[in-house]
């Protein structure tokens with residue numbers, strides 16, 4: 178248990194130095210050099226963005242990839258963009274974060290019982306990583322899952338949803354991703370997850386709504402210790418509909 182922070186630190190150091198995807202290396206550095214006008218005084222991070230949060234987390238939140246002028250600028254997941262404002266406000270309300278604001282890496286934000294990762298650690302052009310880039314990056318997520326052993330995975334969008342299911346498939350936990358379609362408002366399951374040689378039930382739930390209230394209530398529900406304890410692991414999904 179005490180070694181988790183050290184393992185995550187080592188993994189994050191590795192992630193930050195990664196150059197496996199030439200297209201993304203070139204894009205993240207170009208964006209960091211050119212900058213957006215509003216952030217011209219910033220020194221952009223311009224590197225892969227490591228995971229962030231509590232090393233003892235039971236909840237893993239899985240995003241798609243850093244935003245070009247958000248996490249690629251600040252160097253912390255979901256920090257410095259509107260998605261982050263939305264996410265951290267909900268996490269704060271549910272008791273997972275000590276504050277709602279997420280502005281930069283030294284702003285004092287701390288997560289409790291939650292850890293944030295992404296299927297792709299570098300900002301992709303038009304927010305669309307290529308399949309081979311997701312595949313290049315998958316090993317980092319696999320190692321995070323091995324270290325954290327989360328009780329719940331909250332996938333923010335279809336790519337994150339599929340990214341996690343692909344790992345379950347590769348582990349032999351599920352036969353096919355097709356059985357767990359990312360269908361808004363649908364509930365699929367149960368998935369049978371193999372853990373410690375025992376088969377445990379878990380559910381796959383997919384929801385989409387334009388109302389942040391729904392997301393807040395979802396995160397609040399996850400935040401109840403009893404909910405997190407009752408079923409291991411759970412896969413949930415949420416995608417915010419663009420206004």
Ligand code: SF4
Nearest residue numbers: 195197198225299314
């Ligand atoms: S997307 Fe992942 S694998 Fe590709 S360069 Fe970035 S960190 Fe490395």
